[in-house]
Amino acid sequence: MKGPLVDPASVPDWLRPLVEISGKLDSTAFTRFTPPEDELTRAASVLILFGHGERGPDVLLLRRADTLGSHAGQVAFPGGGADPEDADAVATALREAEEETGVDPAGVRPVxxxxxxxIPVSKFAVTPVLAHWHAPSPVHAVDPGETAAVARVPLADLADPANRFQVRRPGTTYKGPAFTVNGLFVWGFTAGLLTVLLELGGWAREWDRGDVRDLDVALRDHLLATD
Incomplete structure (x- = not known):
């Protein structure tokens, strides 16, 4: 299932374009990767939680703990693998978000x-769930062994050209968008998804796609700047 879960007219004007277009998209709008037919994948969900703060619309992000076995230290949306008790992808996304950030599901409306x-590196088949944070609750890193930090990041900061560039991995074919914002270094799956959502939601601004940096160097420079 994909597409709107609610009447688009019932969500805030700034979020409506994403809800309206959600049913018209396929995976190629976000990624070139498709699950290989002969390879097992694990179902997972992420919660893309949009709120409206003092500086306008924002999105909830977290930084994974450096000690995790996969995607260690990376910035991500709250989320994770499905449990047998989860009724569906929405239930998985809400459960994981509460476990990782302490967000109160009662204030979250999946839309x-x-x-x-x-995601080839982890073999996850991820369902992104868009949600409106109509009654924001305090959030924090619930388990430091899993989550290092939690932040509400204004979409205006993500769209700021000064915070955007591309990264590449020398010796590989990988090149993709990245952000340095609010002390976070965002790249990979999360940055790619945010890039498309900024465009579809009408928040994107022109930025220098010719600014391409080696991933290891960019990450090192970011860590030195935030120490």
């Missing part, structure tokens, strides 16, 4: 489901 996306 749309995006196409399932495949």
């Amino acid at each position: 749309a489901i995006l196409p399932e996306l495949f």
Whole structure:
């Protein structure tokens, strides 16, 4: 299932374009990867939680603990693998978000489901769940062994050209968008998804796609600047 979960007219004007277009998208809008037919994947969900703070619309992000076995230290949306008790992808996203950030699900309204996306490095088939944070609650890193930091990041900061560039991994074919914002270094799956959502939601601004940096160097420079 993908597309709106609610009447688009019932969500705030700034979020409506994403809800309206959600049913018209397929995975190719976000990624070139598709699950190989002969390879097992694990179902997972992420919660893309949009609120409205003092500086306008924002999104909830977290930084994974440096000690984790996969995607260690990376910035991500709250989320994770499905449990047998989860009723559906929405239930998985809400449960994981509460476990990782302490967000109160009672204040969260799921509004749309995006196409399932495949992450080759972890073999996850991820369902992104868009939600409106109509009654924001305090959030924090619930378990330091899993989550290092939690932040509400204004979309205006993500769209700021000064915070955007591309990263590449020498010796590989990888090149993709990245952000340095609010003390966070965002790249990979999360940065790619945010890039498309900024465009679809009408928040994107022109930025220098010719600014391409080696990933290791950019990450090192970011860590030195934030120490």
